[in-house]
Amino acid sequence: MDDAQLEDRVHECGQRLAAGLGSADASGLRHPLAIGERRMMRSLIADPRLRAALFRFVDVRPACQSRTELVRHLSEFLEEAGAGSENARRLARLTSRRGLTLPTAGAAGLGVASMAHRFIAGEDAQAAASELTSLWEQGRCVTLDLLGEATLTEPEGERYAQRCTQTLRALGQMSAGWAPNQLLEHDGLGPLPRANLSVKVSALTPHLRANAPERALSAARDRLLELLRLARDLGAHLHVDMESLDTRESITELFLELLALDEFADGPSAGIVLQAYLTDSEEQLELLLGWLEQHPRGAPFTIRLVKGAYWDHEVVLAAQHGWRAPVFTDRRSCDRHYEHLTRRLLDARAGGLALRPAIASHNLRSLAHAIAYSDALGLAPDALELQVLRGLGDDTAAAIAAYGRRVRVYCPVGDLVAGMAYLVRRLLENTSNDSFLAAQTTGADINLLLERP
Amino acid sequence: MSTENTFRNEPALEFRREPVRAQALRALAELRTKLPLRIGAANGAAAGGELLSYNPANPAELIAVAPAGTAADARAALVRADSAFESWSALDAGTRAATLQRAAGLLRERRLELTALEVLEAGKPWPEADADVCEAIDFLEYYALGALALDRGRLLPQLPGERNTLRYYPRGPHAVIAPWNFPMAIPAGMVSAALVTGNTVVFKPAEQTPACGHALVQALHSAGVPEDALVLLTGADEPARELVAHPLVHGIAFTGSCAAGQHIIHAAAQAQPGQRHVKRVIAEMGGKNCIIVDADADLDDAVPAIIKSAFGFAGQKCSAAARVLVCEQIADALNERLAGAIRALRVGPAEDFASDLATVIDAEALARINAFLDGAEHEPRVQADIPVGTGGHYVPPTLFVDLPPSSRIVREEVFGPVLSCERVASVEAAVRIVREGDFGLTGGLFSRSPQTIEYVSRLGIVGNLYVNREITGAMVGRHPFGGGRLSGTGPKAGGPDYLLTFVEARSVSENTVRHGLVI
Known part of the structure; x- marks a missing residue:
């Protein structure tokens, strides 16, 4: 298949996925709350000052110990934003009107809580059980992510490890009752675990150091080892998340070193993340593929391709130290690179490597490209997994499921305090000018959205 | 000043990348083969004996051997600095600024080696040692630009028939007394500020870090600062006291403890026989x-x-x-x-x-x-x-x-x-x-x-x-540094006003009316 033919196929897939967006269920488009939220998102995209004010409010919300505190912060943020935003000025007047202040604070507080609930499935796996089960029934599998405060101390690392243990067990128990689903549980390489947990190594230990990756290797080793053993014994999948570039070397080295141990030769199913926005991500992919070739395991290895969620952090850190930014600073080159890596992953799978490519994106073009290229290689439909975030990618998940492809929903669980950083990141992502979702929200033409980057 | 527009901080080493760490460790191993470093006596034979610096993590490891300067050495150094003042101060600002920029370039070339030296001599961890070398480079570049701006003088109100100008002039030999905790950056700031504005300098590094001080002086000399315009005086308290008290000294730039700073301010205030100027003191002292x-x-x-x-x-x-x-x-x-x-x-x-x-x-x-x-x-x-x-x-x-x-x-x-x-x-x-x-x-x-x-x-x-951030790590230009109360005299290092302490302003008002005509 030549380039032009592939492009045609990408557009076809994209159109079909886009058509599926309309068929979203209760958690998606047609829900009145979602429509209101979409409207709000639209106004936030157009009003960066108001957006900043509201995000700062979301950020501080869990630290406010009374309604008075809540309303004080809200009105301070709005006041500051009011200099350049008529919307913010109007809201500021509203929050400062006597008699309205406390109800406003209550509403704003509840607003944040309900918004958080859109992204965060529950306090823990148990609380999220009915949600996870209903996702499965809708033909979507999940991976759980445990939100928490930063791990700065050993007890915090220990608590996170315990939460992971409990979550793996809870997932194992609840998923045992789920109805069989061929697409979600099997591919050409064998069975896919129903229980799937995404782990943050930075939460396992306070010893992650950018300048000394070896410290985490010893400090997080025992805890990650225990989690791998448990996942193996339960038949669950353990996925290691990627965070900022500062921790990539530690995380990669540690995880690969442990997976190469004899005791994990046949399990558990495991995976890692590749961040396409890093300009050296192709080298990182070669490193992973090289490792896979040298360490054939009984259980296939998943590589989740993401764009990357720490773009601002990486850019700011580099600017402040005088470094070249380690990330693509231009959206189109980043999207192009994402497609390039997608093809590399699928090529490797087609070449016979025990590799499961998971394409995690809300960009319809990126998803359509993955499907079209996978098909063009002659891979079976189940060889490709697509992933989305809960709350942001609900419509997309429905569309992928309707398309007949495997979709995994990344579901964060945790309390509101812990979830705020995650929530703010997601909101920023959703309303940034570069965001595909923002373009979609503001009603951009589907053909434009599917254009080759 | 226009420095804010053109100045950029020196990029830090990216130690989070493994090859950079490996390079740094190689530089350290290379440096170890040259230890102990021997620093020559600027004034011939050292009557005061030797000053030794050690690795704080391993006091058996000797890092450098330098002369332990005496009061007599301090006097001799000042005489040299005084003799060099006329020619150094007569250079145009552009020449002096270019010299500083060349010195910055030389430090840049020796980045890893100098960072390794700080690691060993001051016991400073890599990222902080690197930040110190960067800051030294920053000071040289920043004050070079600042001196050029200062040389343009200040605009004064002009009336018909009157031409008014304000220019800045160097003052004379300066004593720079530096601490060990930022063994390259702090002396680089004080020394380069004095030099670039046309003063000459006797620089006494902290007794714990003579080799770091020497490396800085080496770079400035290699860049073209005459040997006598910048004299290195290694030693402990004795030569420092002599510098402060000596009538040839016009200004003292000091960073260190509060007690020592107050002593210097007091001693500098006592005019010596033959002294025809008031000594200025910049003292950066402690904090709580x-x-x-x-x-x-x-x-x-x-x-x-x-x-x-x-x-x-x-x-x-x-x-x-x-x-x-x-x-x-x-x-x-x-x-x-x-x-x-x-x-x-x-x-x-x-x-x-x-x-x-x-x-x-x-x-x-x-x-x-x-x-x-x-x-x-x-x-x-x-x-x-x-x-x-x-x-x-x-x-x-x-x-x-x-x-x-x-x-x-x-x-x-x-x-x-x-x-x-x-x-x-x-x-x-x-x-x-x-x-x-x-x-x-x-x-x-x-x-x-x-x-x-x-x-x-x-x-x-x-x-x-x-x-909402850490309170250390001030960056030259971005975070002008210095405090009030007993923390120091100001003005802020790495800020737009710092150089003014090292100069004197002179104004000229010329009558431009001849025969009733403005010419």
């Missing part, structure tokens, strides 16, 4: 820096920033955090997390990238800080482990919680890895405590309330206030 933590602070951010501020380079920075003033609503949570974060600190040799903090500078510092710790009757305290049996000068990073205000640890500058955390009723109460302190150097505030941030910012209670 507080971080205020508001009830709405994000502890995920505050705790690592406090740890870095208090324990970076084992607290041996005048900008380091010594006290945390936390609003009582979140005091328990903060204390618990701070304690856990301290226990997770790794103390080890500076050359090990895995060390969060390393040694203190020497045995004397070790004894002084341990006396503070021994004297603190108040428990509990939280500490991290330190390496044992190495002979290195290690002090455990230590946290004290809720000490009484009368405690020495709360009142005095420890200059080591010791932090105390006190509860306050409100940010306003914390501000009162900061104001009551002797020092006013740096300070921190963690708050998410715009009004609280604005309130504390406007008060101007410290020289450098850092909001």
Whole structure:
């Protein structure tokens, strides 16, 4: 298949996925709350000052110990934003009107809580059980992510490890009752675990150091080892998340070193993340593929391709130290690179490597490209997994499921305090000018959205 | 000044990348083969004997041998600096600025070697040693640009028939007395500011870090500063005292302890026979820096920033955090997390990238800080482990919680890895405590309330206030550095006003009317 033919196929897939967006269920488009939220998102995209004010409010919300505190912060943020935003000025007047202040604070507080609930499935796996089960029934599998405060101390690392243990067990128990689903549980390489947990190594230990990756290797080793053993014994999948570039070397080295141990030769199913926005991500992919070739395991290895969620952090850190930014600073080159890596992953799978490519994106073009290229290689439909975030990618998940492809929903669980950083990141992502979702929200033409980057 | 538009800070080494770390370790190994470094006596034979510097992590490892300068050496050095003044001051500003920029280039070429030298001689961990070399380069570049701007003079009001000009002139030989904790950057700032404005300099580095001082002088000489316009004078207190008292000295730039600074200010004020000028003193002295933590602070951010501020380079920075003033609503949570974060600190040799903090500078510092710790009757305290049996000068990073205000640890500058955390009723109460302190150097505030941030910012209670970040690591140009009260005389280093202290302004008013015509 030549380039032009592939492009045609990408557009076809994209159109079909886009058509599926309309068929979203209760958690998606047609829900009145979602429509209101979409409207709000639209106004936030157009009003960066108001957006900043509201995000700062979301950020501080869990630290406010009374309604008075809540309303004080809200009105301070709005006041500051009011200099350049008529919307913010109007809201500021509203929050400062006597008699309205406390109800406003209550509403704003509840607003944040309900918004958080859109992204965060529950306090823990148990609380999220009915949600996870209903996702499965809708033909979507999940991976759980445990939100928490930063791990700065050993007890915090220990608590996170315990939460992971409990979550793996809870997932194992609840998923045992789920109805069989061929697409979600099997591919050409064998069975896919129903229980799937995404782990943050930075939460396992306070010893992650950018300048000394070896410290985490010893400090997080025992805890990650225990989690791998448990996942193996339960038949669950353990996925290691990627965070900022500062921790990539530690995380990669540690995880690969442990997976190469004899005791994990046949399990558990495991995976890692590749961040396409890093300009050296192709080298990182070669490193992973090289490792896979040298360490054939009984259980296939998943590589989740993401764009990357720490773009601002990486850019700011580099600017402040005088470094070249380690990330693509231009959206189109980043999207192009994402497609390039997608093809590399699928090529490797087609070449016979025990590799499961998971394409995690809300960009319809990126998803359509993955499907079209996978098909063009002659891979079976189940060889490709697509992933989305809960709350942001609900419509997309429905569309992928309707398309007949495997979709995994990344579901964060945790309390509101812990979830705020995650929530703010997601909101920023959703309303940034570069965001595909923002373009979609503001009603951009589907053909434009599917254009080759 | 236009420096803000063209100046860029020197990029830090990217130690998070493995090849960069490997390069650094190779540079260190290479340097080790040349030890001990031998620093020549600037004034011929050293009558005062030898000054030796050692690796604080291994006092058996000799780093450098330098002459121990005497009062006579100081006098001789000043005579040389005085003799060089006429020709150096006569150069145009552009030539002197270019010389500084060349020196910056030479330091840049030796980046890794100089960083390794700081690691060994000052016991400074890699990232901080690198930051110090970068800052030295920054000072040279920044003051070079500043001197060019200063040379253009200032615009004065002009009336018909009158031409008014204001120009700046160098003053004479300067004494630069530098500390060991920023062994390259601080002297680079003081020395280059004096030189670039046309003064000559006798520079006495701290007795603990003569080799770092020598490296700086070497770069400036190689770049074209005449040997006599910048004279290196290694030694302990004796030559420094002589410099301060000597009538040939026009200005003294000092960074160090509060006691020494006050002594210098006092001694410099006494005019000597034959002295026809008033000595100017720039003294950057101590701090007892507080971080205020508001009830709405994000502890995920505050705790690592406090740890870095208090324990970076084992607290041996005048900008380091010594006290945390936390609003009582979140005091328990903060204390618990701070304690856990301290226990997770790794103390080890500076050359090990895995060390969060390393040694203190020497045995004397070790004894002084341990006396503070021994004297603190108040428990509990939280500490991290330190390496044992190495002979290195290690002090455990230590946290004290809720000490009484009368405690020495709360009142005095420890200059080591010791932090105390006190509860306050409100940010306003914390501000009162900061104001009551002797020092006013740096300070921190963690708050998410715009009004609280604005309130504390406007008060101007410290020289450098850092909001929602660590309180150390001032960058040349971006964070002009220096404090008030007993912390120093100002003006701010790495800021637009610094060079003015090294010059004298002269104005000329010319009558341009001849025969009733304005010409």
